[in-house]
Amino acid sequence: MSQNTSNIQTPGYTRKFVTQEAQVHTPTTGGVRTGQVQRTFDQALYRELLQRESQAAHLETVSTTLSSIEKLQGSPESQTSISARLADLRDDFIGLAAKPESVELQADVVNSAQIFAASMNTVANAIIDKRSETQDAIVNTIDTVNGLLTDIAQLDRQIFQTQGTQQGTADLQDRRDLKIRDLAKLVDVVALERADGTMLLMTRGGATLLDRVPNYLSTSPSRIAASSYYDPSGAGGIAPIRLGDPNTGVDITQDLRGGQLGGLLELRDDILPRMQAELDELAHMVAVRFKGKTAPDDGAPGLTLFTDTDGVSIPGDVSGSVDYAPPILYVGFASRIRVGQAVMENAELVRYGDGGAPKVPPASGSSPPDPIAGSTIFLKNVVDHVFGTTTLGGSNHIAFNTQGLGANPRRNLTSSIPANVSLIDFAQSVLVKQSSEAGWAKARATEATAMKEELDFRYSDKTGVNLDEEVVMLTVLQRSYAASSRVITTVEQMYDSLFRIAG
Secondary structure (H helix, E strand, C coil): CHHHHHCCCCCCCCCEEEEEEECCCCCCCCCEEEEEEEECCCHHHHHHHHHHHHHHHHHHHHHHHHHHHHHHHCCCCCCCCHHHHHHHHHHHHHHHHHCCCCHHHHHHHHHHHHHHHHHHHHHHHHHHHHHHHHHHHHHHHHHHHHHHHHHHHHHHHHHHHHCCCCCCCHHHHHHHHHHHHHHHHHCCEEEEECCCCCEEEEECCCCEEEECEECCEECCCCCCCCCCECCCCCCCECCCCEECCCCCCEECHHHCCCHHHHHHHHHHHHHHHHHHHHHHHHHHHHHHHHHCCCCCCCCCCCCCCEECCCCCCCCCCCCCCCCCCCHHHHCCHHHCCEECHHHHHCCCHHHHCCCCCCEECCCCCCCCCEECCCCCHHHHHHHHHHCCCECCCCCECCCCCCCCECCCCCCCECCCCCCCCCHHHHHHHHHHHHHHHHHHHHHHHHHHHHHHHHHHHHHHHHHCCCHHHHHHHHHHHHHHHHHHHHHHHHHHHHHHHHHHHHC
């Protein structure tokens, strides 16, 4: 009882009690024999608690990462968001259309284009960096998992060796259960206790982590780039998570879908690549719409306003009047998009397009062609159609890709963002969707944590030390002791009386 009250604040401690067995009275024996120290334990509640620990840790891991990205992107109403920067570029083109000869307004357009590209670079690179941090966290988490498996295996052996002795195993079992709970926060684990007191630990996908001896996880550090991905075939540049040997062990990457490790894998392989792909899709569509390659040729001049790092090309730019490039060809473009070199060197191109000022044939063959004064066909196309949903010829732009996104050709990442919308609407939808994902993840994590804490309270209430109950038990023992003392005193008095009568 004193052990229970002194450990009331000890994490993982369960209430202990001693079994008692009455002995047959003989000339040499009698009274009560005490057995081993036992503990109060609820196997069903404990298993459910492990599952709740895994769910809460998984969702909290996802929520923490998405919240950091949301802070970087800003709210949908922010004037520094990607959609706001794209709207600023449109507004500067509207201003230039009203006064196309203005050198200052031409410079404003180029400056806004640079700011938009820089905003895209910042957010896209942040997502890539988060994937890299996630990969590092996966490696570190695996080290922690293996350390816990070592500790649990050692406790398991001690429990097996101590079974049947007077010492008992209750305290060792408490320590092992607490370690298993720590393990459940990292990986979704199922714990099955055998009759001999040892524990079988498996992932919920069926991979054995502990069967008398630990089965360690292994992986190799991987450098994450925009085009990196995990694939069971070994492609993609990201090493799998294996049981045992990092080269020949069984690949269980796809079985690890719970706990912190499961949350990290979901971020690395699904959530962050899809968010990156949505930004890549926006970057590519902005570039090709300005280039004039999102509809059959309608005679409108194009402008290589945005390019890849070389300042000339657009990734995935294919031959022909329309660009039907698949997303895999421009993975990571949002992190690299810049203003084209020709525009940087000659801001007047934002007035006319790549071809420069339109010209009319000379009056005589000896004179050079003359520019068409005040031609605004390019600016009209930009204001009314590049930023709209239709082309100058009245046909629809090709739709945004919302399927088959990302670098992994076998994963088929998809987005729920509408595909037939304007550039600004798509940018706004990306921001709203990714912001709402962060909010939804936080709400789910909060709910899962509350459910875990409620179950933890129930488990502690049922198996832990209740001070009120211990006081009641102490009172009962004190009264029992006092009653027993009075019985002994009465018996002694009776014997004394008998001796005096007989004597």
